[in-house]
Amino acid sequence: MDYDFRSIERKWQSYWAEKQVFKAVEDSSRPKFYVLDMFPYPSGAGLHVGHPLGYIASDIYSRYKRLKGFNVLHPMGYDSFGLPAEQYAIQTGQHPEITTQKNIARYREQLDRIGFSYDWSREVRTCDPAFYKWTQWAFLKMFDSWFDPSLHKARPISELIARIEKDGYEDITPEKWAGATEKEKSDMLMNYRIAYQGETAVNWCPELGTVLANDEVKDGLSVRGGFPVEQKKMTQWQLRVSAYAGRLLDSLESLDWTDSLKEMQRNWIGKSEGTEVVFQCGEPAFPVTIFTTRVDTIYGVTFMVLAPESELVDKLTTPQHRAEVDEYLQYVKKKTERERIAETRAVTGVFTGSYGTNPVTGEKVPIWISEYVLAGYGTGAIMAVPAHDSRDYAFARKFNLPVVPIIEGCDVSEQSFDAKEGRMCNSGFLNGMDVKKAIEAAKDYVEEKGLGRRKTNYRLRDAIFSRQRYWGEPFPIYYKDGIPTPVPFDKLPVELPEISEFKPTSAGEPPLARAKDWTYEGYPLETSTMPGFAGSSAYYLRYMDPKNPDALVSPEADGYWRNVDLYIGGTEHATGHLIYSRFWNKFLFDLGYVCEDEPFRKLINQGMIQGRSNFVYRIVGTNTFVSFGLKDQYKTTEIHVDVNIVRGDRLDLEAFKAWRPEFADAEFVLENGEYVCGWAVEKMSKSMFNVVNPDDICEQYGADTLRLYEMFLGPLEQSKPWDTKGIDGVHRFLKKFWRMFEGLNDAQPTKDELKALHNLIGKEQDDIENFSFNTTVSAFMIAVNELSALGCNKKAILEPMVVLLSPFAPHIAEELWHVLGHEGTVSDAKFPEYDASLTVESNCTYAVSFNGKTRFTVDLPVDMKGPEVESHVRALEQTDKYVGGQNIVKVIVVPGKIVNIVVK
């Protein structure tokens, strides 16, 4: 009987689907385990062989956990709102809904062929109104909340109102509040809401006609599409993510994520502890607060700088300098973000004509304006210490401002001295102190004298939440007499309206402005939509209770599944989705809707699978192609050739002629009768003709082979090129395993057979827990080689082997499970018990050497590990028989060979 993987896989895939084998049901008698994949955006191109890598890994882990007795939740869905579908709609007029549904169907088909153990009854789609109802709900909850800085958590806005009415809050007195109009009250509260509307400089992408979040922009270009992005001041919905910066940073500690990913988040959040200091500025003088992390350098201040966008610019510009300043502001305004990056570190600026007073020295320093100071960070104003800050230094040199060093012996003739080391000088009460001490002493001094206070700043900005687009969640907000007002919860969802065209209106309004009757109770609804990350921020919660019409997730379901135990996905979401989701979850946690503060306990980033491209070499001016080894004898051009007509770097000549009409009459210069192609590792993409479709692999080798091979390719977290060449090895292994079931018998296993099996059990358990799937596959091959060399076809050995294989190659495992005479499914089996004593021989004689010379022999159990052997030999030492009273420092064992004893 041959290994007919096609019919086996078809059979078991439909069995799993019909019997709903992987349906997860809350069950408090069993421990839960939640394994999640980052759900895909269903693009038109379909899946290539690189996409399922993480899905296969998470599936193996899920199936393994099931064998270990866990109640596993392993769902899948689609992140189905987004720009590509809408861009496609604008070009073709095809409704995004239609293309999205089509792409989802195609994705599902491809996923199903690989044999995943998803509970499809829990599928979610972010573009489904029943799903985005809860995205809108969360937004309204944020609108209806404020961040209480004394509690460090979100509270209902009603509590803030009560507090204002009673005692006032910040600059809102009870009298001011009582006398305000509805509109004025709404404006005041906007400054505190977690979801709020505010005017800020935003990333505006004219080509896409929308604003973008910081993580959606790279090098001044949009991540989607690569279009230029410029800074523009606009009123937009925003989420007060920055309020959570401290908590997002602190609880990073508790997460089981890779260091590099945590580091990326730390950098993105960008905590810096410093001091705010007040300088009296202008004429007549008024206070200006600056932020610095180096108050200790305050004696070295020789000028101040304002951001061009700062409100202080206008106040501090003297009439004599007005024209010059205006000209500079115009110049800055015209520049796009991209130009700013292109002219890196071009030093520009202008003098305001005003002076500020150093509160410590009483000295007057000039106030300048420069684009190197950012309006959005700190206070938009700085004190400049050119001797000890490289940016201030460059500015001082350009505009001939004085440079005053305040650290003993530092040389500032060529560059600034930025290091926080040395001894202070020229600094009054700080003189003689070590810099690190001086930083603290200066902070204390400033606070004591009432000149300023300690302050922690974060780089993390609030998230811009509006997109001037169609294919996203509509805001449940309408404008009643110009006041943003929430649509009541029981009227959610606010469904996306049908529109005729998906472009912005000619007046530049978002596409929703085209919708007929886009109103609520006669008032206009918000016309922008939510960004892509809105729908993906809480989807993992919805999987816990996907059909619930009354809550995002019921307290029962949430209390059982709690949070994601294992999350697998790409590193590209490090500063986007993974920050927003954590923020979103913390917000819901504050309000008591979820029971865990963090959404993803452990996170693994799978590496990318790159493409391996092949090339042919056409002799210039001909239609003759020369083989790789001979190409240097001719003048050739390198042409990408479809990797699917190349096998082992040998070109299929007939397939090549049929590939493109222009190659139909191609001629070849061969070496040893073959055409050898060149190759290179590149990104997997259509244009490189190196895309390998998982469907083709499933057709040719089967899903089990694909799964094993993707894991065998290398460590999960590492990027590696796909090379179909090696796949025969794992396919051969499966065939070999299959053949072992011919002549199955009930004989008692021998010791060697048991050893091979238990070695594998131990190895697989360790490896899977460490996500080292590639070495597990190797271990399997070793075990099967050993067992087949022993001629083993005994049930007692093969039955546990089938269970061990089932997470990796589930289809063949199910089939063999039935060959062994079982009913039901192998996923109901138990993971075999590991008996360590079986994997080793009882005793072994070692030569004991000291400094390379054999001293004596000793009998030791071979499974003794280093420390055990050490204590064993130490015990021998007590008898004074072996080492002659010398002190043993360390004992090293190499099985079957030498024990090296280090003595003192």
Add this chain to the structure above:
RNA sequence: GCCCUGAUGGCGGAAUUGGUAGACGCGCUGGACUCAAAAUCCAGUGUCCCUUAAAGACGUGCCGGUUCGACCCCGGCUUGGGGCACCA
């Protein structure tokens, strides 16, 4: 510029974390089976010296150090990948 991260045969990669470097797979070479091919099986396969073997020497990007012992730890480079980049 700063922060992560990697570098091991012809190739993908192992190495119990300081203890036999190169597991496993691919490829290659030779052999068995076959009229032949495919499939399958067996043997060999880091480099150098050598007709071969034994034996030996060398060998984990480079230079140096610690150690009885280093792919692993320390210092200094070279280089691939990723992230951040006027954040005061």
